Amino acid sequence: MALSKNPAAWLTVLIALVLVPLVPSSAQATWPRTTVSSWITTPDRARLLDPGPSPVFRRHGSSNQTTITVDERQRFQSIDGFGASLTDSSASLLYSLSESQRDDVMASLFDRTDGIGMSFLRQPIGSSDFVDGPHYTYNDLPDGETDFDMSRFSIAHDEVRILPLLRQARALNPSLKVMATPWGQPAWMKENNSTIGGRLKDDPDIFAAYALYLLRFVEAYEDAGVPIYALTVQNEPQHGDPDGYPGTDMPVEHQAAIIEKLGPMLDDAGYGHVKILSFDHNWALHPDDPGGNPRYPYDVLKSQAVTWIDGTAYHCYAGSPDAQTALHDSFPDKDIWFTECSGWHGNDDSPAKYFSDTLRWHAQNVTIGTTRNWARAAINWNLALNSQGGPANGGCGNSTTGKCTGVVHIDGTTVTRNAEYYNLGHMTKYVRPGAVRIGSDNAGDIHNVAFKNPGGTIVLVATNIGGSTQTFTVSWSGRSIEYTLDSGAVATLTWRA
Template identity: 55%
Template sequence: MRTIAIMALVLGLTAVPPAEAADRHDAPRARVWVTTPDRAELMAERPPVPFGTTPSTQPTIVVDPDRTYQAVDGFGASITDSSAEVLAGLSPSVRADTMRKLFDPATGIGVSFLRQPIGSSDFTAAAEHYTYDDVPPGRTDFGLRHFSISHDEAEILPLLRQAKRLNPALTVMATPWSPPAWMKTTGSLVGGRLKDDPAIYDAYARYLVKFVQAYTRAGVPIDFLSVQNEPQNRTPDAYPGTDMPVAQQLAVIEALGPKLRHASPRTRILSYDHNWATHPNDGDQEADYPYQVLRSPAARWIAGTAYHCYYGDPSAQTALHDAFPHKGIWFTECSGSRGATDPQEKVFRDTLTWHARNVVIGTTRNWARSAVNWNIALDSTGGPHNGGCGTCTGLVTALPDGSVRTDAEYYTIGHLSKFVRPGARRIASTSFGTTGWNGQIMDVAFRNPDGSTALVVHNENDDPRTFAVNVGDRTFEYTLPGGALATFTWPRAKQLDSTLDHVPVDGATATASLGTGAEFAVDDDASTRWSSEAAQAPGQYLQVDLGGRERFRRVAVDSGGHLGDYARGWRLSASDDGSTWRTLATGTGVGQLTTVDVRRTSARYLRITATGTADNWWSIADIRLYD
């Protein structure tokens, strides 16, 4: 410190006052890793940023570790047949380096969840599609005497075992694209349905159990199992697929559940495993498929529901969670895509920004316990593949010269998997962006098992955006480049512990003297807002009915991400009957988040009244109470 002070004097710099220097030294610091759409920074660690005691005037992400949501199982992709072919074809040294980059939590991104095809998918390197019990046309094998996973012993299983050595916390899910052809109405792996026969349902259940047992013996225990990939896809494009209506999925699960519980108690069943909404190309389908499954008696065997990204949006996950809060949500497939003539720069930018919004943050803020992409590795042509997607991208790409390039999905998954450990829990954090793009800052936060926090932030806008992060009574400010994705981490520290508890106001309603969207001020979603839709003037107000008397010591009035839309002057009033009001506090607004500390009080009604003027509209994205 003495050397620094002397150098500052020599260079004519302003020295930090001793008290402030001590405070900075003792203050908790957040480490920062950033990826930018132009590849200038690729999970690059920047200098840490200290938490300070000065509130910010910027949009403020308030992180509250005491409000917890779903637990995390992991983040990753799939070592498909094609991915295994690509990885196995690398030189031993390049392959070893690539596997470390993918799975090692210390030197790589620590991929912690793999979703493995049971047999062939569209990403199959072989000329012929396969299952583990193929017999000549016209023959059957109800005894499963021809069952064998020998195909996978060549490339897939060695890579899976290596992945588990590199990351012992790795979770493995398995999903079939098709039952063996002899079980189907078409006699083909491509299209068709299971034969509607109890003996077939029983045989298919035994087939899946034999797969789980065989993989376990091979050193790759299966943690999750779904019974059909994309069961509403009636017309797969020259690759294995099965149209499996709800009734057939239920029949399979009823046959599978008791067998699996006996043979492999660790393996849990996930249902559906398809898009957030029914894709138009899938025709007239059962739009409430996952709801029907969870309403059925077969739900007793089901841990939850798996979703894909190819149609709809992540809010479907929250809708299902609200209907069945005791069943989990897992997000299990999403592939990046490239146009035939798109330059690599465009592919990287578009994939990074879309996946940041929808997969990294969109799925996890909507209750997903996993975020899983599709192929973990492909070649420079997007293959090899046998039917299906000709434009898909992977986490890494094997180039013709034998080297491997890390692509956008490596970094989107990495900003989660490297910093959010299995067993972490999502915690509350205000977020201003939307999956549909509104140009704001969006984020998601997690508390790790060791007590540390990981906050993942995405700047949706093409221009740099400044924001603040608040934990307890400490705050720091940061500016992210346009389109950038960042992860901030900090250890548990007593300086960041809050002395107040959040007061839930789930039943609250709101009205306003003008403007629209009053209900959005009490929806616990900072990406929505009430707005005056007029210049600020004294007397404008927003009133909240808490639904009953609530006790509180702090009221936070959050104007969200629209800079300047905070009340220039304000009065906070309370009432027990909505008619007689008492003033709790008055003040002058200075930024997007106004925190009002009052003597502990209780009331049913709150009113925030403007007392100043401004050309800006007045917006309130969230009102939060603490005690």
């Protein structure tokens, strides 16, 4: 019988349509099961990126715990990666190992399956303080000679150990990005005729020659199989009196003038995709830079060079990460990268103490602190050092009060993975390049940052900066879990959105 001719049948159908949603079924009554995977590192080294609990998200109930709310609707910066610097010292130590052991160490650093999968490196352009030998640039000349057209430019020094390792790292992690930074310029460009200290000659021809020097580096590394993702034009430009290693006092006007020449050169040569980052120094003025300009990163972005500047690079040795947010709020269309922080310990510190101290400080300030404050990358300093903080030629190598630490220590054939390795691993193994930081709120002593990967996985990295073990709630999409974290520990939690 047709329904249109049977009002009673129509009424029966309408009642059914109204009541069906009210009748629970197994599909309607059960929320999708979302299980969390987690990994933990503790300050006592008892757990080192070890698997942790696997709680299941449940519908919200009452909770008296500190709560982190993860909100996918809030989206911030995209992520380039996390890593360190393959200095000359690091390359020397890696080449002191047998080929098979070196391959194992490299895999532990760059392979995401067999290691932590580092995804970003900051490469010195020429010498830094961490060299296993004399300082060098790519255009060192006898006194009195110049080479404005870079006819004698050569990266031969890097072809021995550094470039083979960079190519190996890229083979282990094809998504690896490499940025590059100079510590000093060829002596013939400097007022004091030295790579160490002083300023560039205040001469437009010198600025042009130096910009060409940087372009030649980009071209040479590209030809050697290591494309450059980004450049800065001077490491720590307000630290013009380095302790026996290359460095240059570079005022804002000099940096802007160089960038104004470098940008068009890169464009004309087909490298307009290479990002130019300004500043590359601390969150705040360092005590060693009393005559510095506290507004330096702002002033560069106010100069005419801003056309060519993609963003700003920061270091950790003075100030706090919230300086990055202050700059971002003033220049929201310019990105931020965090490009250097070295672990360090006093001469009397035991390995257990400096592991614990570094894990706590770097988790709070470097991996979590910088990314919560808009950093697209977070980079440690040396990839590898020995346990005495060397080899080095100046800087930390001259210190009588303490030593720098690497991501790994290499002493003979003994390789030790330091706190930096595990802090980075909590990011690099789980946060993919191209991930986006999403909303999450610091909850008391549980500092954290959250990301959403391109494939949809959500990653929450948290550290307990308090003095005792704490249990907290993670709230997401109308559901929640509880998690417990020891004092000073770091945890990564992941789940499918």
